[in-house]
Amino acid sequence: MRVISGSAKGRPLKAVPGMGTRPTTDKVKEAIFSMIGPYFDGGQVLDLFAGTGGLSIEALSRGMERAVLTDVDKKSIDTIRHNLQAAGFTEQAELYRNDAARALKALMKREAKFDLVFLDPPYRLKVIRELMEQLDQGNMLNPHATIVVEHDAEDAYDGPIGRLQWARRAEYGDTAVTIYKNSSQEQ
Secondary structure, three states: OEOOOOOOOOOEOOOOOOOOOOOOOHHHHHHHHHHHOOOOOOOEEEEEOOOOOHHHHHHHHOOOOEEEEEEOOHHHHHHHHHHHHHHOOHHHEEEEEOOHHHHHHHHHHOOOOEEEEEEOOOOOOOOHHHHHHHHHHOOOEEEEEEEEEEEEOOOOOOOOEOOEEEEEEEEEOOEEEEEEEEOOOOO
């Protein structure tokens, strides 16, 4: 695994030890950024179920200003901390060990707003819809924000969720990526 493009291009990223984390492959990561970017002029990114931190590190490398990364697993947190340092983004990132729903509640209290959200939970957890509803109802998304959902290809996300409008879906083997856009003009 590596940073594919941007200011940290080519920097190697460490994988989380063990078999509990399924990192996004470079092929899927490149496809995601060609769908949503490929580069950014600032903005805030939220990475729930961050794993290695690879997606938000890629977003920072491609121009996002700040990132908030959360994961419940201590090994993941240690790996993310290492990868942020290796890529040179420690100062631009906040890292929390917390489950996604609790992290969203804490961020909502701070009135945090995001331009890009990565939702890549373990495939066995069926929490994507409720987390997207929480993001929408908590007014945590800037107008025109993008939500990238990585999920099992057998699962279908094809309609609106609150103010979040389905934009695109692509499949890569047993992995699917579905893109949603915030349709709200003002928050």
